[in-house]
């Protein structure tokens with residue numbers, strides 16, 4: 001027997017969610033965002049399930065090369081580009097497309113060996129004020145790229161800061177900034193939309209959409225569930241009850257004794273804690289599913305364990321399965337109760353949690 005905590009990855013759900021992107025943005029090509037080990041799901045099997053995507057977007061050159069070695073022929077974009085000049089040979093050799101966001105990267109491209117060729121994505125900052133050329137710097141950057149013999153193709157992207165807030169005027173402003181900056185670049189492919197904009201701002205779809213979180217079955221909006229959006233959960237974090245305690249009224253459970261039994265009650269100890277990526281800030285009352293029935297966690301989340309209320313689950317025993325999030329308990333709900341977002345929970349599942357891919361192969 002091994003410790004029972006497992007992240008089950010549903011590849012059919014991934015494919016379904018990708019088909020939702022196709023339905024929503026039928027005129028756009030899809031760059032499936034698989035950064036952070038495919039939002040914690042595991043890179044290679046997710047890319048297999050997302051194989052009809054037109055491109056993959058991620059951060060690490062090693063991951064991009066691993067995709068090439070596994071036989072993926074799609075375009076692959078490095079969303080933060082390259083970090084040092086010594087990456088350029090591998091980038092060119094494996095036909096990987098770096099984002100160019102700063103003039104120091106243009107300096108390195110101009111100094112690169114003349115037998116290397118690149119397709120790149122130029123990032124324009126339209127209001128996030130993080131990565132990208134400002135509108136003022138952008139035309140000079142494009143001039144420099146156009147003058148370089150090593151550049152085969154320059155596509156253009158920007159990133160939205162507020163697309164998850166459909167009423168926020170920021171998205172309209174960023175769209176206008178993007179159009180104004182790139183008005184002369186008729187022949188370059190353009191991309192602006194993340195998941196929230198794919199779902200809520202069809203005027204941002206353009207040539208390429210870049211879905212991340214929606215592929216993993218989570219809603220980018222606080223007021224709409226994944227189910228409302230016909231997105232299916234792709235990860236179920238599961239474990240089992242490893243001990244049961246029958247406690248008396250007034251007994252306290254766990255660190256800080258934050259849960260005091262209001263009556264005589266059974267508590268289940270579940271093998272999953274913040275050392276596995278379950279959020280320590282999840283309060284008493286956060287839902288769990290015990291053999292398909294809703295219950296709640298009680299007391300503080302510890303590194304390796306949580307404790308759950310068994311008052312309405314009389315037949316619970318050692319070995320009874322518990323879902324922490326997934327099909328029965330939306331990850332968005334656990335995230336909201338813990339003061340964070342699903343992105344952080346999904347990519348925070350730690351290395352000691354085994355990933356089980358369903359259906360097999």
Ligand SMILES: *Cc1c(COP(=O)(O)O)cnc(C)c1O
Pocket residue numbers: 033035079159193194195196210211212213214220
């Ligand atoms: C992470 C990321 C995305 C995907 O964002 P979601 O909100 O997960 O859809 C898209 N574009 C870029 C540049 C990103 O870094």
